[in-house]
Amino acid sequence: MITTTSRAQRAAATAADPRWARIQARDAGADGSFVYAVRSTGVYCRPSCPARSARPENISFHRSAAEAASAGFRPCKRCKPDQRDADAQRTAMVTDLCRHIDSADPAPTLDQLAARAGLSPFHLHRVFKAVTGLTPKAYASAQRAQRMRQALAESGSVTEAIYDAGYGSGSRFYEQAHQVLGMTPSAFRDGGADTEIRFAIGQCSLGAILVAQSARGVCAILLGDDPDALARDLQDRFPKAQLIGGDAGFEQLVATVVGHVEAPRHGLRLPLDVRGTAFQRRVWQALCEIPAGQTVSYAQVAQRIGAPSAVRAVAQACAANALAVAIPCHRVLRSDGGLSGYRWGVERKRALLEREAQT
Numbered sequence: 001m002i003t004t005t006s007r008a009q010r011a012a013a014t015a016a017d018p019r020w021a022r023i024q025a026r027d028a029g030a031d032g033s034f035v036y037a038v039r040s041t042g043v044y045c046r047p048s049c050p051a052r053s054a055r056p057e058n059i060s061f062h063r064s065a066a067e068a069a070s071a072g073f074r075p076c077k078r079c080k081p082d083q084r085d086a087d088a089q090r091t092a093m094v095t096d097l098c099r100h101i102d103s104a105d106p107a108p109t110l111d112q113l114a115a116r117a118g119l120s121p122f123h124l125h126r127v128f129k130a131v132t133g134l135t136p137k138a139y140a141s142a143q144r145a146q147r148m149r150q151a152l153a154e155s156g157s158v159t160e161a162i163y164d165a166g167y168g169s170g171s172r173f174y175e176q177a178h179q180v181l182g183m184t185p186s187a188f189r190d191g192g193a194d195t196e197i198r199f200a201i202g203q204c205s206l207g208a209i210l211v212a213q214s215a216r217g218v219c220a221i222l223l224g225d226d227p228d229a230l231a232r233d234l235q236d237r238f239p240k241a242q243l244i245g246g247d248a249g250f251e252q253l254v255a256t257v258v259g260h261v262e263a264p265r266h267g268l269r270l271p272l273d274v275r276g277t278a279f280q281r282r283v284w285q286a287l288c289e290i291p292a293g294q295t296v297s298y299a300q301v302a303q304r305i306g307a308p309s310a311v312r313a314v315a316q317a318c319a320a321n322a323l324a325v326a327i328p329c330h331r332v333l334r335s336d337g338g339l340s341g342y343r344w345g346v347e348r349k350r351a352l353l354e355r356e357a358q359t
Contacts, residue, residue, distance in 0.1 A: 007057040014056035022047050023059075035062050035081050037073040044068035049079035091309075093117055094131040098139065107140040133279050133307030133314075142278045197238055200246035201227045204258045206348045209324075210234060211246075211254045217271030221257060221324045223344040237322070260325055264292055264356045268326055276320065279310075283317035290331045292356045297335045319343050325352065 014020050022030040030047035037044040038054040044062065045051065062068040065075065065082045075082040083089075097113055108116075113136055114124040128136050197219065199212035210230040212220040220237065222230045235243065246254065253270075260268040274281060282305045289304075290296055296304075298318070302311045318329040318341065330342055330349045342349035 011055070011057040014059045017061065019047070019061055020056060020059065024053060026050065035065055035068050036060065037062060037068050037071065042073055043076045044073040044081060045076040046079040046081045049076055049081075051076065051078050090127055091131055094128055097128065097136070098132070101136065101140050107137075110136055129306055131307070131309055133282065133302070133305055133310040138278045195238065195241040196244055197234070197241045198244045198246050198250050199231075199234060200250055200254045201230060202251075202254045202258055204261045206261060206344075206351060209254070209258060209261065211257050212243075213250070213253065214273045216273040218253075218257075218323065218326065219273035219275065220322050221326055222322065223324050223348055257325070261352070262355070264325065264352060267292070270326065272323060272326060274323070274327075276317070279313060280317040280320055283314050284321060284323075284327045284329075287318070287321075287327050287329055287331065290328060292328075292331075295331050295333050295353065297333055298341075299335055301332060315341055328352075331356075 019030070019034055019036070023036055026048045028048040033047075035044050035046060037060045039058045039060065040054065044065065060071075062071065062073075069075070069082070097117060100113070100116065101107055110121045110125060113128075114121040117124050117127075119127065125135060128134075128139070132139055134142065195214065197212050197214050199210060199220075201208060201210045203209070206223055207225050208223070208227045208230055210220065210222040210224075210227070210233075211218065212222075212234055220234055222233055224230050224233075256270070257268065274284060276284065283301060286301050286304050298311050298314045299308070302308050302314045305314075307313070314332075318332055321327050321329045321343070324330075324344055330352045332341075334340060339346045339349050339353075
């Protein structure tokens, strides 16, 4: 017979355990680290289970679902603690599909991917985009473009590289060459050889600023303390391009960019040569739609591009941005409002935001 004293002791022991507070808070972050069982019902649950809280004297803690099951408890039908988390299941499925796309030649169709996943094409399309931020077709295109860049560096000819990368014909690739590479395939293979990039380095209140422009538009706006380091950065991006110092006319372009740094609310309308993956371009487009004087979180950007689970990838895309102020990655903050994550320094990020906040 269970005495009142033993119940009180068990309740006190449960209340003193930090896991009990997480159960009371229905903390989803604790899911996977332990499960709890309820003696009065014979059921074990996840910490986040939405069921009504049990009395603390009836609670026992277990390191895993298997441990709880071996103790004679059965899984809760509401939170299904014996099953993998739904998000983890989706991520694992999409990871498998990505690997399949990477290795398949030609790229599998949406129907083929859906059959592999056991989902309808419509549902698979939606789940894949939610996890990766890209549709299956866009992901396959981005991977093929990456293979093309690698093949150009390794193959003996451009034609060989085109077919090695999985393009069915040369004409199909050349239609997309500038979007994929930012230059002709031959120039890309030669590290930007025969590509002219004009540039100039000036000074602004945030330090040194380098502005570079290709035939397609402004391809780099870099900020820093050391002008020589900025020039080396540009050279590393285009190791064999012909870098040409700007003339008086080009200096006016630099002055326009500097003017935007000093008074960002006036806007910056310049043709841009944006080079990045399909996902990066989607992120950067979303950044350009953030009005001056406003900020959003990385999670909000992920939501806006239809990829709510791709928060880390959004942060990486912001860090890869080479067009400071033109693509305003400084307007993206951590969820807690923190300013970290700006490739040109937190103080510059703070200064830009303060200027944009001024009316």
